[in-house]
Amino acid sequence: MTRHPVIRKAFFALALPLLLLTAWWVATANSTSFFWPPLSEILATFPETWFNGRMVQDVLPSLARLGVGFALAFVVGIAGGTIIGLFPLLRALTEPVMEFFRALPPPVLVPVIALFTGYTGSVGKVVTIALGCLWPLLLNTVEGVRGLEPVLIDTARSYRLSLWRRMLYVVLPGASPRMATGARQALSIGVILMVISELFGANRGLGAAIVQFQRSFAVPEMWTGIILLGLIGVLLSVTFQFFEKRVLAWYVGQRDIERGA
Amino acid sequence: MPMKTARLADEATETATLTAETKAALDVRSVQKTYExxxxxxxxxxxxxxxxxxxQLVCIVGPSGAGKTTLLRCMAGLLELSGGExxxxxxxxxxxxxxxxxxxxxYGRSLFPxxxxxxxxxxxLKEKGLGKAARREAVDAAxxxxxxxxxADAHPWQLSGGMQQRVAIAxxxxxxxxxxxxDEPFAAVDAQTRAELEDLVRSLWKRLGVTVIFVTHDIDEAVYLGERVLVLSNRPTVLLEDVAVDLPPERDQLSTRSAPRFGELRGHVYELVQAAKLGQRPGGDVEEP
Known part of the structure; x- marks a missing residue:
């Protein structure tokens, strides 16, 4: 095998997906089952299914709702988590409530939220996504702020750093690794909720489209939807890692040195 | 901000009454600390x-658990006193x-990674309100x-322990x-680096004329660095003895440490710390630890 690092990396990233696709291709090549159409047929259906307007009418609105919901949760989670993390009294007060809401599986909120915001509009779906994303962000931020190195806090105090400098240069960067953990969890919950929020009373959207294909027995189209969803997941994860690597370069570097790597 | 002005006014009147009676840079008066x-x-x-x-350059030594760090945190305003000022x-x-x-x-945990x-x-320096050029100059000089x-452009965790502590000093x-x-700044660095850093502290102190209070558990280090060594008793802490270090101001690792007077002072402080461990209090009375 080649020693070139980029090619090596690409090989490891793509080997298993290619293997799985090949297996799928071979296993379904002569399939006559209605529910397991050949992969070749599914791939052939892909362009006509998604590139004739569905991208704009279904996929983009879903992603937009995910983006808005996630952004709301990000802002509220980090602001709220920082404040709660800084004040032990506030934490003691809010902890039981937060644990209660975190224990609720987010999908059960869908019908409840729909009662207040209506079944068909975007608002209910955005609220669902935002609420689901909020808890991992909030709780991880609280932990991140609480776990700040006490010597750093003493250092900031002894140099008399003002409140906003302490926030900007000490608290937020110090808690950022935990915030990133929360954001990663929130993103995967957000994708799930993006789909689930469309299963009830929506006629447009990626999730709604998959359900409609399934109900109208458009099986190859349904499979293309599932593949598209998976691809979106991969794309989001890669984008997230890209930003994480830049913002948390110091954290990764320090951790590697501490591990003796 | 009425609270702040009130405090400032308070401090101002205090200052007026205090400056008349003291010229010390740092005055520790009947300080008490009880953790509850x-x-x-x-x-x-x-x-x-x-x-x-x-x-002045004053070293504070004492047996482990003598409340050295507590004292330092009290002096730094990081810990509230139970009494005194x-x-x-x-x-x-x-x-x-x-x-x-x-x-x-x-050191590793006091630098922002x-x-x-x-x-x-x-x-x-930003907090102090220095301009960009002045900051750059001050950082380069330090x-x-x-x-x-x-x-300058490395991250602290890319440096060795001794270098990290030098960044904290800078x-x-x-x-x-x-x-x-x-506060025991060289407790976690190796012996050679430690000797270098000790000389660095001495030379910076001489050059800058800053008052230095150096807490350590190392008796040799205290005698080598200080003009005075304050020996603390064990807990609950009182001052056991204020030892004047009458060594010449020019010190170096080889000749100072092998000078007979260094040996005497070192021996004296060592005995005091040993006595402190056994519960010796000033005035000769021994209190069970």
């Missing part, structure tokens, strides 16, 4: 009174005071003084404090 928590009270410091003159340049310390810098023992060396040193100019020096507190 979960139905248990621990008397850490019973009563400590001493003065440190401007520009600490007065810095005529102003009572009620929180981290202006004009004081602290170098902590845990998300900032470069330069940014670490620069941050307190880094040159500790011999780390070429590491940060304190760049801040231009009137009093520099050091």
């Amino acid at each position: 928590g979960q139905g248990r009270t621990v008397e850490a410091i019973r009563e400590l009174t001493f003065e440190v003159g401007p520009g 600490v007065v810095l340049d005529g102003r009572p310390v009620t929180g981290p005071p202006d004009g004081m810098a602290v170098v902590f023992q845990e 998300w900032m470069t060396v330069r940014q670490n040193i620069e941050l307190p 880094l040159a003084a500790v011999g780390l100019l070429e590491s 940060r304190a020096v760049a801040y231009e404090p009137s009093v520099l507190l050091m």
